[in-house]
Amino acid sequence: MPNSAEDKKKVLTRIRRIGGQVEALERALNSDVPCVAMLQQIAAIRGAANGLLAEMIEIHLKDALLTGEPTLDQRTQCTDEISGLIRSYLK
Amino acid sequence: MPNSAEDKKKVLTRIRRIGGQVEALERALNSDVPCVAMLQQIAAIRGAANGLLAEMIEIHLKDALLTGEPTLDQRTQCTDEISGLIRSYLK
Amino acid sequence: MPNSAEDKKKVLTRIRRIGGQVEALERALNSDVPCVAMLQQIAAIRGAANGLLAEMIEIHLKDALLTGEPTLDQRTQCTDEISGLIRSYLK
Amino acid sequence: MPNSAEDKKKVLTRIRRIGGQVEALERALNSDVPCVAMLQQIAAIRGAANGLLAEMIEIHLKDALLTGEPTLDQRTQCTDEISGLIRSYLK
Numbered sequence: 001m002p003n004s005a006e007d008k009k010k011v012l013t014r015i016r017r018i019g020g021q022v023e024a025l026e027r028a029l030n031s032d033v034p035c036v037a038m039l040q041q042i043a044a045i046r047g048a049a050n051g052l053l054a055e056m057i058e059i060h061l062k063d064a065l066l067t068g069e070p071t072l073d074q075r076t077q078c079t080d081e082i083s084g085l086i087r088s089y090l091k
Numbered sequence: 092m093p094n095s096a097e098d099k100k101k102v103l104t105r106i107r108r109i110g111g112q113v114e115a116l117e118r119a120l121n122s123d124v125p126c127v128a129m130l131q132q133i134a135a136i137r138g139a140a141n142g143l144l145a146e147m148i149e150i151h152l153k154d155a156l157l158t159g160e161p162t163l164d165q166r167t168q169c170t171d172e173i174s175g176l177i178r179s180y181l182k
Numbered sequence: 183m184p185n186s187a188e189d190k191k192k193v194l195t196r197i198r199r200i201g202g203q204v205e206a207l208e209r210a211l212n213s214d215v216p217c218v219a220m221l222q223q224i225a226a227i228r229g230a231a232n233g234l235l236a237e238m239i240e241i242h243l244k245d246a247l248l249t250g251e252p253t254l255d256q257r258t259q260c261t262d263e264i265s266g267l268i269r270s271y272l273k
Numbered sequence: 274m275p276n277s278a279e280d281k282k283k284v285l286t287r288i289r290r291i292g293g294q295v296e297a298l299e300r301a302l303n304s305d306v307p308c309v310a311m312l313q314q315i316a317a318i319r320g321a322a323n324g325l326l327a328e329m330i331e332i333h334l335k336d337a338l339l340t341g342e343p344t345l346d347q348r349t350q351c352t353d354e355i356s357g358l359i360r361s362y363l364k
Contacts, residue, residue, distance in 0.1 A: 001120060001122075012117070015117050015120065019114070019117070023110070026107070029102060035154065035155075036176070038092070038147060039148065039172075042144045042147055043144060043176060045143075046141060046144060046180065047180070052136075056129060056130050057130065060126040060127065085127070085131070089134055
């Protein structure tokens with residue numbers, strides 16, 4: 001979880017927005033919206049998830065590496081976590 | 092909207108799953124879960140959005156091109172829609 | 183291979199550009215360019231590959247679906263090919 | 274550029290492989306290979322560029338954060354570089 005209340009609020013806002021987009025998508029499915037309009041809604045949810053992922057990576061790097069004097073072990077753990085996530089993301 | 096009830100049900104199931112993942116992510120944010128665990132949840136939401144997008148493209152191609160005898164205009168419209176969508180998110 | 187000479191030329195131009203980017207990347211590796219500059223070059227190659235993929239999908243849809251009167255089998259084959267590619271791309 | 278000769282060699286191998294894939298793609302274009310086969314070659318180049326990007330990020334994090342005792346400025350620069358890169362291509 002983000003260290004700062006401000007970062008936590010930013011993340012919560014993004015999560016809530018994605019939640020709203022998903023609810024809107026379900027309404028679209030039930031109201032005979034053309035397929036291509038639904039495709040654009042889904043692409044927007046995907047984009048929002050990408051934005052949230054980028055934001056959380058930035059927060060994690062900041063919290064783990066720029067707060068106090070992280071030990072070599074702490075830096076190594078953070079580096080492994082981010083590298084692992086990016087590797088799995090960049091298949 | 093998908094032509095067949097079966098496809099519509101498949102899409103609804105995926106949408107509901109993503110909705111559940113987003114709710115779980117908000118709970119994680121409020122319960123001090125480590126950042127890296129949240130990062131993995133977000134990556135999973137992104138993967139689910141990808142799967143839904145691929146499924147909807149497949150359904151749209153099938154509904155527009157394999158039902159009856161689509162006219163050249165209908166085929167052109169479908170081709171433009173899919174190409175436009177792919178161009179916008181294949182970044 | 184694209185049906186029209188014009189499309190073929192467009193694709194060849196993109197392929198050659200990516201080839202040039204890859205050669206430039208090798209030169210950068212051998213000339214002590216900062217890591218972050220190389221990262222941006224690689225991200226540009228990835229972007230160019232995405233652009234080429236989007237262009238080829240568009241050409242394939244056009245050649246297979248908008249030339250003459252494609253049979254149901256031909257339409258089905260094209261639909262399966264594109265859906266399969268997008269599914270593997272959108273993991 | 275990677276600090277260690279071993280990392281540099283790993284990166285060079287990946288760059289050469291992508292170069293070979295791009296050359297093979299040009300040959301395919303000139304030898305009437307079916308579109309769908311070219312699409313798969315392009316998807317493979319994109320996958321290889323993804324792999325190279327993930328590897329370089331890992332190397333950059335390691336070189337910048339796990340070698341000696343990086344200052345706050347050095348850690349901040351590395352964090353900004355990686356976050357900026359991820360934001361630009363996590364679309």
